[in-house]
């Protein structure tokens with residue numbers, strides 16, 4: 001009988017492994033969230049967060065998952081019936097779009113095949129055609145976690161600029177922040193939406209919005225109902241290290257430690273590590289003779305890889321075998337990809353040997369499940385990991 005003694009491998013594309021240092025920070029006693037010690041922590045945190053988003057502007061922290069930060073982005077900037085343009089890159093873009101509909105927005109969708117990112121040319125055409133300037137916001141998921149495709153967000157900004165269109169640009173970076181290069185200010189983003197449980201290496205429970213000056217101006221006249229999600233009382237209280245309601249105190253302890261780890265490694269090094277792990281994972285998949293779902297090499301995700309299973313093989317069965325035999329969790333196919341792909345997460349604080357172990361586990365699981373493959377796939381990944 002196989003042994004499952006040893007660490008569980010949590011290789012889903014979020015939540016990710018929480019480093020021991022972060023867990024220990026979270027375990028400290030909860031303190032008075034209106035006392036001086038906590039206020040000093042909040043002011044330090046808000047500073048240390050800015051370079052991670054690439055902004056000099058405010059970053060609002062919500063005690064919520066990423067979905068809450070989606071809602072905050074919409075209700076703070078838009079009014080009932082406003083037209084919003086979505087790029088359908090996959091399951092997460094579809095969920096955000098459904099939320100926009102349920103909030104009473106007029107949603108226009110640029111369809112996609114779930115193998116490509118948001119298409120700057122298609123966005124440009126849609127904006128050019130909008131002579132009445134009815135579109136108030138363009139919403140894009142930077143890294144589509146259901147497909148492993150990273151959209152070229154600067155290209156979307158260029159499309160807005162080329163069309164001379166005043167719409168806001170709202171970007172979901174829930175599974176790319178602190179793992180893939182991203183620059184809120186330099187790329188001209190109005191609202192960035194993030195969460196704690198992926199590249200930030202924390203447990204779930206914090207949602208973030210980085211907010212441009214233009215988005216803050218829009219918030220003055222936006223009429224969608226909001227109270228808890230209203231940015232303005234948070235930004236005002238934050239000036240003194242406070243929050244309008246009780247923040248997730250212990251997660252904020254963890255956030256300070258996670259930011260310390262990120263800044264100690266250096267953000268460029270963090271991005272390079274993820275890119276290298278993405279390349280090694282794709283080398284394994286190709287070496288096995290299987291397909292990566294992402295169809296455009298400019299859009300490969302550095303944080304996860306979706307592997308297409310050959311016809312007649314059920315990805316969920318393979319995942320179940322791998323969990324049962326090797327104690328490793330992989331991501332399921334979501335929405336229309338259910339059963340057809342498995343997703344290997346390679347984000348958060350993982351080292352080369354963790355990735356090598358992950359890919360070995362995937363290879364053995366595919367073999368046990370009877371998926372035909374070339375076992376030299378693992379060697380191809382190791383060659384890449386061994387390279388200086």
Ligand SMILES: *Cc1c(COP(=O)(O)O)cnc(C)c1O
Nearest residue numbers: 065066067092143145174175195
């Ligand atoms: C995980 C994820 C979300 C959802 O975040 P929750 O924390 O589950 O609410 C949204 N968008 C993307 C791209 C994600 O990966």
